[in-house]
Amino acid sequence: MAITRDDLMEKVTALCKRRGFIFQSSEIYGGLSGFYDYGPYGVALKRNIRELWWRHLVELRDDVVGLESTLIMHPEVWKASGHVDNFVDPLVQCLGDCKRRWRGDQVQGGRCPNCGGALSEPRLFNLMFATHVGPVADSASEVHLRPETAQGMFVDFKNVLNSTRVRIPFGIAQQGRAFRNEITPGNFVFRLREFELMEMEYFVKPDEDDRWFEYWRAERMRWYQEVLGVRPDRLRFFDHPKESLSHYSKQTTDIEYDFPFGWGELEGVADRTDFDLRTHQERSGEDLSYLDPETNERYLPWVIEPAVGADRIAIMLLLDAYDEDEVKGETRVVLRFHRNVAPVQVAVMPLSKKEELIGPAREIVTALRPHFRVEYDQTGGNIGRRYRRQDEVGTPYCVTVDFDSLQDRAVTIRERDSMEQVRVPIAELVDELTQRF
Numbered sequence: 001m002a003i004t005r006d007d008l009m010e011k012v013t014a015l016c017k018r019r020g021f022i023f024q025s026s027e028i029y030g031g032l033s034g035f036y037d038y039g040p041y042g043v044a045l046k047r048n049i050r051e052l053w054w055r056h057l058v059e060l061r062d063d064v065v066g067l068e069s070t071l072i073m074h075p076e077v078w079k080a081s082g083h084v085d086n087f088v089d090p091l092v093q094c095l096g097d098c099k100r101r102w103r104g105d106q107v108q109g110g111r112c113p114n115c116g117g118a119l120s121e122p123r124l125f126n127l128m129f130a131t132h133v134g135p136v137a138d139s140a141s142e143v144h145l146r147p148e149t150a151q152g153m154f155v156d157f158k159n160v161l162n163s164t165r166v167r168i169p170f171g172i173a174q175q176g177r178a179f180r181n182e183i184t185p186g187n188f189v190f191r192l193r194e195f196e197l198m199e200m201e202y203f204v205k206p207d208e209d210d211r212w213f214e215y216w217r218a219e220r221m222r223w224y225q226e227v228l229g230v231r232p233d234r235l236r237f238f239d240h241p242k243e244s245l246s247h248y249s250k251q252t253t254d255i256e257y258d259f260p261f262g263w264g265e266l267e268g269v270a271d272r273t274d275f276d277l278r279t280h281q282e283r284s285g286e287d288l289s290y291l292d293p294e295t296n297e298r299y300l301p302w303v304i305e306p307a308v309g310a311d312r313i314a315i316m317l318l319l320d321a322y323d324e325d326e327v328k329g330e331t332r333v334v335l336r337f338h339r340n341v342a343p344v345q346v347a348v349m350p351l352s353k354k355e356e357l358i359g360p361a362r363e364i365v366t367a368l369r370p371h372f373r374v375e376y377d378q379t380g381g382n383i384g385r386r387y388r389r390q391d392e393v394g395t396p397y398c399v400t401v402d403f404d405s406l407q408d409r410a411v412t413i414r415e416r417d418s419m420e421q422v423r424v425p426i427a428e429l430v431d432e433l434t435q436r437f
């Protein structure tokens, strides 16, 4: 059924609240703009995103290792990285009635998008959140919450090099919170002030950056399509024109998704050159060069960085999966999640709350849990309604235990997308589901 782009975001936002994916932070106090909480199904979705990223960027490879650095780092880090001077957005304020603030580079036509009033001259606004370490709040104790995780990888580059057996080319990967005091957060969890970043710095020989840049662009696109199951026609590359590149970048490609509000950046793949290692080397006085053990060449590696926010993937997956169809004159809402990302993969339900069905249903849950993400659903209500609830959270299969099961030792598997039902012996259930997945 056709859902308009305008409706889609509203429907997904409503579903997220109704079914416990995502809530506004501090909602009972009126919420806080740019901050969101993840409810039970949202946590499961986000964990799957994180784990699939980690699995494919770290665990399944020989050449990438992990790191967890702190959210607050030495103040010099952000001076060296250029964030103190360059991590700024042009802030303009409405001089008309509404006095709202906007990002100057995102306002079309030079008038306030809300009330049409005139706008102030742009003023550069630094997006880093500041706080203080220790009891005295003065400029000497000022620190920032990290706006990216990447600097941890550069600052710890030498430590990783000296403590492991990595050889160039190799990567250091990190997932964790990042904070940006965005002027206009919005589009649900697309642009947040506190979010979860997943970044990998891949260190290469200086003259091999083009090759690895191409490699990581392609590899990351493949991940979205093959591992997350995102519709290929809603993904594209966007190569940044030279004049809009960040201060550290030689070339950047965004992987974009066709969001309801237009094509938007999902992930950035950047060729950061040796900018970060060089500037940290200069400021800290520490030698951050790499000695090639085979050629005895010494050089500062260049860096290719794929960087993406887990929250942005989450909203993208929800939008990509959302669908409605017509079943017996009623609208059925269904999230057509890929099995890899579905918060629940199999829901097991006894047809009624009778003890004689609960026992076998529980046994099936125990048998399935080592293999799949399983939810046991014994809530009352007819089976059709319970199927709909599982459709709404994107569960690919429901397994129903009924009174016949007690005689024939078989259960019904009901598939989410086709709604087809087949009868399968309990003894073959794990194999049958494994095959289907």
Ligand code: ATP
Binding pocket: 180, 182, 189, 190, 191, 192, 193, 195, 197, 265, 266, 267, 268, 307, 308, 309, 310, 311, 312
């Ligand atoms: P923009 O110019 O849109 O503010 P950016 O180019 O500065 O964004 P990057 O620094 O490239 O963004 O961020 C890397 C990735 O982190 C983005 O592709 C996105 O997935 C995620 N991300 C960045 N900012 C936010 C945010 N405010 N909320 C959620 N995710 C974000």
